[in-house]
Amino acid sequence: MTSDLDRLATTVLHPGFDGTSVPDWMRRALGEGLGGVVLFARNAIDERLVRSVRAEHPGAVIAIDEEGGSVTRLEVEAGSSFPGNRALGVVDDVELTRRVGRQIGRMLGELDITLDYAPSADVNSNPANPVIGVRSFGPDPGLVARHTVAFVDGVQGAGVAACAKHFPGHGDTVTDSHLALPTVHASREVLFERDLPPFRAAIDAGVRAVMSGHLLIPALDPELPATLSRTAMTELLRGELGFDGMLVTDAIEMRAVAAMFAPGEIVVRALNAGVDAVCVGLTSEDGLREMRDAIVTAVRAGVLPEERLAEAATRVRELSSWYAGQSALRDKARADLDEGVGLAVARAALTATGTAALGGRAPLVIEVNTRLSQAVDPATPTGVTAALTALLPGTARVRMEPDGELPELAGERPVVLVVHDAARHAWVREAVAGAVARRPDVIVVDTGIPDEPSGAAHVATHGISRVSARAAAEWLTR
Template identity: 80%
Template sequence: MSGDLYRLAMTVLHPGYEGTSAPEWLRRALGEGLGGVVLFARNAIDADLVRQFRAENPDTVVAIDEEGGAVTRLEVAEGSSFPGNRALGVVDDVALTERVGRQIGRMLAELDITLDYAPSADVNSDPANPVIGVRSFGPTADLVTRHTVAYVNGVQGAGVAACAKHFPGHGDTVTDSHLALPTVHASRELFSERDLPPFRAAIDAGVRSIMSGHLLVPALDPSMPATLSRTILTELLRGELGFGGMLVTDAIEMQAVADMFTPGEIAVRALDAGVDAICVGLSTEESLHEIRDAIVAAVREGTLKEERLAEAAGRVSALAGWYAARAELRDKARGDVDEGVGLEAARAALATSGTPALDRAPLVVEVNTRFSKAVDPATPTGVTAALTSLLPGTARVQMEPQGELPPFDERPVVLVVHDAARHPWVRETVATALARRPDVIVVDTGIPAPPDGATPGCTHVATHGISRVSALAAAEWLLL
């Protein structure tokens, strides 16, 4: 039993790693039954890397956060080819969202990646939300529900598993779970009407995976975050909503849960609550073995039932089997290139006011609000690069948060901001710039200030997302 128990414990662990190549310890662990690997931009992802994983364990669940928009691991250097969920929600064309999802699935199919940790099925009901924001399709349940289904259908239609996140809904929070434990102060009735419909619909659409959110919902369970709550994960998600696929945690090193328990205890509690796979965003051989050993010890001590661990490992294996059975779908998707769909969506998502005004190279002032930790720090807004491609000689100044505007000269000025709705100091910076130069052009790459971010008489562009194509769409419009 001992060897089998260790293998079961390894199957439910899905770590990320440091470095651009697969470390020897990770390859060895895969040969010993490690169930999955999570990829990040730091890993220099290509098909050869994935082949190395599969050479050790053909059933490896290779997972990645490839949402499009602000959260990309494959296109982090230049920005995503797809505009992200908020932009798709603004357009509100479910056929277009499904096309985008299919193309993201096609990208992953080309690399032989099993699972996309997308889409965000969160209803971003609080504009001050610091971690979801433009990653959500929008602020209402109906909108998010129909686009969640379209996205899932697109990705899975390409033979890659989708993952609806962050159950039971991370949209009504003002705390980033990477940094602390958020609390959703909503009644059970409101939560059921507002936050659960996208997940219900995703389950009905056959989504293969769901990711739990590290958030406290007192109306559902006043004592434990969702990731560690049997009430939320087993009774609600499994029982009431009927989800039978693979349930994965958000990364367990996030402070929302890491401040409460050790990694091993988080893993044991999550498995006991109903989770099947433990996502460890950054691991080493030592830390991986510590978590494995904690799971094995819990089973031996009776804290965690062996049947529950076996069930979890079985669901990981079932996801790998689902993926293996869809090779024909992936082959078809690889040839189904819908070139330009991302730029098409980005153009349709633009909200503009004023008059396009650029006829020469501008000074671009990037007001650097700090993105959430879900966004790779190397991700560019892309606006400067897009304008430079159209107007050589474009200059760039990066302004630190709550810093001073640079001097303006005779050149046109483009002020690039993000999430003006969330940051009073950003709105004050815009007002100061316009007082100094009424012809300043404002480009907001996030959720603009109400009602649409526009200031009377100001040329204003809202892209509703960070991506290469969103930036290009904005630059094109400014040169009309």
């Protein structure tokens, strides 16, 4: 029999799983009150999968990272129908951003998914940032704030909860928190002027959830990452900014926190800091049980107040109840198909210099394979080769790895060099320079934060998505 304390502990745990069907251990946990489930592309997300979760626990918070652009779990094979935050920021039309948010919410609502871990409200103030980049609306706090609000309004207007992340802001880092603990070297004054405005705006707009970032910010707490810091989670987010919705951690198996503490201790520390739900990207039956037992033991030992645990569980249930009450909005959104909005944004976001075009000639596409961040599913394609092939059959592709060499570029066939975040990678800039030296007519397509234009033509899509690739291919074959 599950005790009341066990059930409270289970409510605040939101794990993911491996495979394309809900494992038996998770079915049992859902029956015992597991508060939520996180789905990834590896789970082959569809109605059948979601129904199997709901069958065990109708009120479970089912969450997904569906940002659009490079971070998609529903459209990972072909690429997203939406170009991502940076492209939206480049266009800077809040109505377009709201429409994109609404269509993403519409997709999730059709699948009966409760919560979208989006938008990224991070201000990408550091051009060397390895994990945010095009996932941010841009480097300006005001721009990021207004588009964060528009995206939240769009998603929640479609009856799905939005989640502003990664509080207090992952934009000024040079470390990926999936791999190690980043440090934000900014004063409290800078944080309030630069990083916090988008979160404050999202809170004022009624965002239902906020995700913590695994970030060491000495100006707030010189010892603990924000996820585990009461100063950041309770005093700042709850107290000064007034957020009263569900606060969820970024995945706790990320090395930024996993290298510091065992999972059970991370969970207890996060709850004590003020977190309500703990995202565990991948775990097992034993792992889930250990985390639940760590919570129960901490309460019984007086380390974690039972009132704090009960408060956290209540906020999880309140989010579930809010979602249940939005069925009319989801029904309305289902009928509101705005099919062309993603491509419209991608076309508007495209920036190009030079006049070279392919015309009717099928090119050689050289994909310079920059390693994308851990947040991006490994199967996510840039899509440029596929988009060009659809318009120019006979298009050929060569992949260039970081330790590789440029292929032979001689001949009459035009050459398209596809890169990502060239400004951030010296080896990519060297590859571009080498290609331009050997073939001055080379065309460069950058799908990330672009470097200075080079080549006969330089096209920046400001994001990785199916529609961004199509917009670039249209321009190159105009």
